[in-house]
Amino acid sequence: MKRTIILLALLVTGMLLTAGCTGTGTANNSTSTSSSATLKNTTVVPGNSSMPVITGNTTAITLPAGKTTTIELPENPTTGYAWNVTLSSGLLIENNTYIQDNGTANKVGAGGTHQWVVRGVSTGKQTFSAIYKRPWEALTGNETQFTESITVT
Numbered sequence: 001m002k003r004t005i006i007l008l009a010l011l012v013t014g015m016l017l018t019a020g021c022t023g024t025g026t027a028n029n030s031t032s033t034s035s036s037a038t039l040k041n042t043t044v045v046p047g048n049s050s051m052p053v054i055t056g057n058t059t060a061i062t063l064p065a066g067k068t069t070t071i072e073l074p075e076n077p078t079t080g081y082a083w084n085v086t087l088s089s090g091l092l093i094e095n096n097t098y099i100q101d102n103g104t105a106n107k108v109g110a111g112g113t114h115q116w117v118v119r120g121v122s123t124g125k126q127t128f129s130a131i132y133k134r135p136w137e138a139l140t141g142n143e144t145q146f147t148e149s150i151t152v153t
Contacts, residue, residue: 060149063120068094071118071128073146076111083114083130083146090122090152120152 063069073083075098087093095117104110118128132144 060151062151062153065120065123065152068117068119069150070115071148072113072115073130073132074111075114075132076109078109078111080134080136081132082135083132084135085116085128085130087118087128088126090120090124090126091128091150092119092121093117094119118150120150123152126150126152 061069075081075083077098085093093116095115097115098112099115100112101110104112116128120126126149128148128150130146131139132146133139
């Protein structure tokens with residue numbers, strides 16, 4: 001009898017834990033009518049499929065003041081890694097959204113794309129910088145980094 005109660009308790013606990021891992025969240029698929037900068041050339045660090053090496057961030061964007069541009073980078077928050085973004089004073093983040101890859105809904109460990117809609121608020125050369133790291137870990141200098149130069153006119 002005692003064994004049956006323990007097994008039943010373990011079964012119920014397992015069901016509750018499994019139910020907490022599913023959801024019906026929706027992605028924000030808002031669109032922008034201005035230019036878009038999307039990371040196109042990414043490779044993966046050997047032996048670490050969650051850590052992209054950014055190789056295609058050498059473009060510069062010209063953005064009229066008051067207009068927006070969209071920057072998208074691959075991200076997999078299930079690994080603990082996230083983009084830590086800093087902006088120069090002439091830029092403003094209007095929207096900050098994570099979009100899970102198509103066909104991966106309710107799949108544990110699936111990655112996606114982090115999307116920022118950035119508005120140019122002051123003219124001149126501005127910078128969007130991001131470091132891909134776990135927030136609880138100290139900087140080592142080996143983190144994946146992304147920098148986008150934006151000239152606001």
